[in-house]
Amino acid sequence: MxxxxxxxxxxVGGQGIGLLAELLARACDYAGLTPRGCDTHGLAxxxxxxxxxxxxxxxxxxxxxEGEADLVVSLERTExxxxxxxxxxxxxxxxxxxxCWQALDVRRGENLPVRAEQVLAAAVLRxxxxxxxxxxxxxxxxxxxxxxxxxxxKRGIVPGLERGHVEAAMxxxxxxxxxxxxxxxxxx
Amino acid sequence: xxxxxSMLLRxxxxxxxxxxxxxxxxxxxxxxxxxxxxxxxxxxPEIAEALRSIKPADRPFYFExxxxxxxxTELAFGAAINGRxxxxxxxxxxxxxxxxxxxxxxxxxxxxxxVIILGDDPGANSSQNEQDNRHYAKLSYCPLFEPAxxxxxxxxxxxxxxxARELRSAVILRLxxxxxxxxxxxxxxxxxPKPVDDRPLFDPDSSNYIPIASAVFPMKRRALERLERLRLxxxxxxxxxxxxxxxxxxxxxxxxxxxxxxxxxxxxxxxxTAKPDLLKLGAxxxxxxKLVLSFLRAHEEVKIxxxxxxxxxxxxxxxxxxxxxxxxxxxxADIDELMGECTPAKxxxxxxxxxxxxxxxxxxxxxxxxxPPPRPAQMCPGCGHRSxxxxxxxxxxxxxxxxxxxxxxxxxxxxxxxxxxxxxxxxHSTATASGLSLCNDSRRVLCFLGDSTFFHAGLPGIVNAVxxxxxxxxxxxENGTTAMTGHQDHPGTGKNFSGDALKLPIRAxxxxxxxxxxxxxxxxxxxxxxAMVVEALDEPGFKVIIARHPCMLKFTREARRKPGWGARxxxxxxxxxxxxxxxVERFACPTFQRDEDxxxxxxxxxxxxxxxxxxxxxxSAIVPDA
Numbered sequence: 001m002x003x004x005x006x007x008x009x010x011x012v013g014g015q016g017i018g019l020l021a022e023l024l025a026r027a028c029d030y031a032g033l034t035p036r037g038c039d040t041h042g043l044a045x046x047x048x049x050x051x052x053x054x055x056x057x058x059x060x061x062x063x064x065x066e067g068e069a070d071l072v073v074s075l076e077r078t079e080x081x082x083x084x085x086x087x088x089x090x091x092x093x094x095x096x097x098x099x100c101w102q103a104l105d106v107r108r109g110e111n112l113p114v115r116a117e118q119v120l121a122a123a124v125l126r127x128x129x130x131x132x133x134x135x136x137x138x139x140x141x142x143x144x145x146x147x148x149x150x151x152x153x154k155r156g157i158v159p160g161l162e163r164g165h166v167e168a169a170m171x172x173x174x175x176x177x178x179x180x181x182x183x184x185x186x187x188x
Numbered sequence: 189x190x191x192x193x194s195m196l197l198r199x200x201x202x203x204x205x206x207x208x209x210x211x212x213x214x215x216x217x218x219x220x221x222x223x224x225x226x227x228x229x230x231x232x233p234e235i236a237e238a239l240r241s242i243k244p245a246d247r248p249f250y251f252e253x254x255x256x257x258x259x260x261t262e263l264a265f266g267a268a269i270n271g272r273x274x275x276x277x278x279x280x281x282x283x284x285x286x287x288x289x290x291x292x293x294x295x296x297x298x299x300x301x302x303v304i305i306l307g308d309d310p311g312a313n314s315s316q317n318e319q320d321n322r323h324y325a326k327l328s329y330c331p332l333f334e335p336a337x338x339x340x341x342x343x344x345x346x347x348x349x350x351x352a353r354e355l356r357s358a359v360i361l362r363l364x365x366x367x368x369x370x371x372x373x374x375x376x377x378x379x380x381p382k383p384v385d386d387r388p389l390f391d392p393d394s395s396n397y398i399p400i401a402s403a404v405f406p407m408k409r410r411a412l413e414r415l416e417r418l419r420l421x422x423x424x425x426x427x428x429x430x431x432x433x434x435x436x437x438x439x440x441x442x443x444x445x446x447x448x449x450x451x452x453x454x455x456x457x458x459x460x461t462a463k464p465d466l467l468k469l470g471a472x473x474x475x476x477x478k479l480v481l482s483f484l485r486a487h488e489e490v491k492i493x494x495x496x497x498x499x500x501x502x503x504x505x506x507x508x509x510x511x512x513x514x515x516x517x518x519x520x521a522d523i524d525e526l527m528g529e530c531t532p533a534k535x536x537x538x539x540x541x542x543x544x545x546x547x548x549x550x551x552x553x554x555x556x557x558x559x560p561p562p563r564p565a566q567m568c569p570g571c572g573h574r575s576x577x578x579x580x581x582x583x584x585x586x587x588x589x590x591x592x593x594x595x596x597x598x599x600x601x602x603x604x605x606x607x608x609x610x611x612x613x614x615x616h617s618t619a620t621a622s623g624l625s626l627c628n629d630s631r632r633v634l635c636f637l638g639d640s641t642f643f644h645a646g647l648p649g650i651v652n653a654v655x656x657x658x659x660x661x662x663x664x665x666e667n668g669t670t671a672m673t674g675h676q677d678h679p680g681t682g683k684n685f686s687g688d689a690l691k692l693p694i695r696a697x698x699x700x701x702x703x704x705x706x707x708x709x710x711x712x713x714x715x716x717x718x719a720m721v722v723e724a725l726d727e728p729g730f731k732v733i734i735a736r737h738p739c740m741l742k743f744t745r746e747a748r749r750k751p752g753w754g755a756r757x758x759x760x761x762x763x764x765x766x767x768x769x770x771x772v773e774r775f776a777c778p779t780f781q782r783d784e785d786x787x788x789x790x791x792x793x794x795x796x797x798x799x800x801x802x803x804x805x806x807x808s809a810i811v812p813d814a
Contacts, residue, residue, distance in 0.1 A: 012563065014794075015793075025205060025371055029205050035205070035371070035372070036371065037370070037372075038366050038370050039371070046565045046596060047565055047567070048563055048564055049562070049563045058455070060447075060448040060449070060451035060455070061366075061451075061452045062369075062370040062371065062448070063366065063449075065531070066533050067553055078560050079563070081560065082560065085556035100781070102781050103560065103563045103564070104604075105560070105561055106560075107778075108773050108776075109772075109773070109782060113784065114560055118558065121557075125556060141793045172190040173189065173190070174189060
């Protein structure tokens with residue numbers, strides 16, 4: 001399928017996947033990359049797995065086909081592992097924020113929590129580059145999504161996407177001190 | 189920061205990144221809609237969210253959330269027979285609620301024009317089924333159009349609205365989840381507001397509006413003739429499209445979202461492969477028979493790819509039979525093709541089943557080992573429903589029967605609560621529970637109902653339980669909002685879409701309906717709630733407990749915006765914690781995390797410090813964060 005670049009985002013309802021998706025879509029739009037995307041809405045947002053699709057270029061459908069994501073972005077470790085299995089293309093990139101929001105099976109002691117090493121091993125299986133993000137300097141945990149965007153920019157993972165595009169997108173979506181704090185995060 | 193409200197009201201043509209639902213809101217403004225109504229339900233509520241972004245005084249037309257989809261439909265109909273261009277929108281299963289009035293609409297002379305926007309949900313992303321509402325169009329003789337993208341949804345709405353006005357009828361614009369939520373840069377036209385003409389035009393002397401007995405037939409004839417007139421107009425509407433790959437052998441006929449998936453699938457074919465031609469229908473009922481016949485004639489084999497049921501397939505096969513065509517028409521290959529959304533991957537599988545060998549074999553993909561089980565949705569930290577389920581479970585015997593209803597509280601059916609074990613539809617719970625109580629010599633019956641659903645469809649079941657004295661305990665889970673669909677107001681909140689409104693307290697409504705046994709409690713008072721349920725379950729007749737706590741997701745979001753807000757949390761006093769694991773295993777607030785060695789901690793990202801958990805710890809080890 002002839003999309004030039006497929007991005008698949010995942011996380012847990014409440015982590016800010018919606019803003020991450022809107023930010024990346026707008027930034028790619030500023031970069032002239034012709035974004036087309038789709039978010040999860042409704043029931044699953046309540047603490048379940050939340051996903052978002054973003055395709056750049058000549059795609060027709062807004063949905064990234066299984067196994068064809070050039071970039072998987074996850075805001076949670078368990079979901080990073082799941083997305084690496086289902087969506088990550090061989091030779092793609094995986095950027096995840098290493099938060100762990102345990103699902104019920106782990107909290108009830110039925111399964112052990114996923115370890116970061118499992119995510120790295122999944123990336124190796126997919127011959128993908130993997131970048132773990134975990135920061136203790138964020139003024140607000142709700143900025144984990146932008147911390148991940150900062151990593152994507154630093155590594156130059158999305159061809160044609162630059163910091164200026166992300167900052168322009170931020171100015172569309174935020175204002176005041178929130179905007180300043182998030183711009184500072186991608187500039188650092 | 190870009191304000192959606194001012195974007196929607198721009199006069200000049202422009203383009204902007206937007207989802208299908210937002211684009212529909214702009215299309216409604218450009219088309220000169222005067223009245224719109226809805227009941228919230230995924231995938232459509234963002235149409236209303238877009239309208240909400242416009243300041244009430246600047247809104248170009250009247251909009252309301254009505255009490256349910258039937259009321260919303262009747263409201264839009266009333267406005268439309270008075271000459272106002274009107275719109276009603278709701279989710280797929282909402283049409284079942286609206287159906288009693290909806291099926292009458294095509295019989296009527298609707299001078300203002302009425303557009304019904306359906307948010308169908310192939311794949312059941314957030315619905316109790318994935319019903320194919322195209323059946324309703326055929327059942328009632330109501331024209332139905334179907335876009336494949338957000339841009340097309342915008343373009344098609346405007347044409348559909350003009351057509352509804354011209355034909356003096358109702359028409360359906362059928363969207364599906366990933367058209368509603370698809371995001372792309374959309375080209376919007378200029379908006380030239382027309383002068384408002386609010387002269388009421390309802391005229392029962394020029395057209396009959398009472399379809400009773402033999403009066404039905406002229407009305408039905410008019411509906412059928414209207415369809416035939418429309419069928420002749422279809423080539424001029426530009427809703428259909430042929431993608432010609434010059435393939436005289438193979439063709440595909442499709443409609444709606446599968447078109448995009450099929451285009452992606454065909455784009456993935458190796459260079460040099462003969463791509464099947466495509467006929468994409470935008471007008472689905474009625475469809476352009478001449479166009480379909482000429483496409484069939486031009487191909488030896490035609491595969492029909494439609495999401496869900498076989499409406500096009502059945503009609504197209506009949507058409508080909510009547511025309512004596514020899515083209516081989518391939519419909520659904522198996523049950524799987526009747527189910528689920530037609531994603532790009534599925535489109536590939538469907539084509540491969542029709543034409544084996546079309547796609548090169550995919551390289552095997554090794555699975556990741558030790559994948560975690562799927563992550564179910566769950567109630568939010570601090571959710572009052574969690575306290576309610578935890579407390580009510582303590583009052584029940586294992587054999588008692590609990591009946592669910594629709595709302596966030598449906599999630600109570602999941603472990604560890606397992607409360608509310610049968611679900612049909614909005615508002616079903618009281619009557620289903622009443623039935624379960626009959627000819628039942630031992631098991632007690634309890635049911636749940638949310639506050640928005642109470643007004644939506646809960647009332648008749650309650651009246652019935654009062655009237656026929658059914659021995660049922662109803663728990664009204666009142667969180668003061670329509671939480672699941674994005675916190676819309678309802679008649680019990682004291683607000684409507686336009687501002688302050690008369691508040692209809694649930695207790696007063698119950699008393700008015702003749703319920704005599706009513707209790708009320710805040711769900712955080714778990715011991716009190718448990719005791720109430722123990723007491724009420726063994727009382728005769730119909731009983732109600734209003735179990736109330738504000739939606740904490742909404743509460744916390746609002747609190748964060750207020751000056752002086754500071755995060756609050758609880759923590760585990762590791763000295764007192766005896767690892768009884770009540771908090772992680774049975775109360776199960778997602779805030780509590782369990783280490784590999786069984787130690788419990790509190791997630792700093794999740795905890796909102798509501799403290800509803802503290803009463804559940806037998807060791808009193810959950811303490812406020814210092």
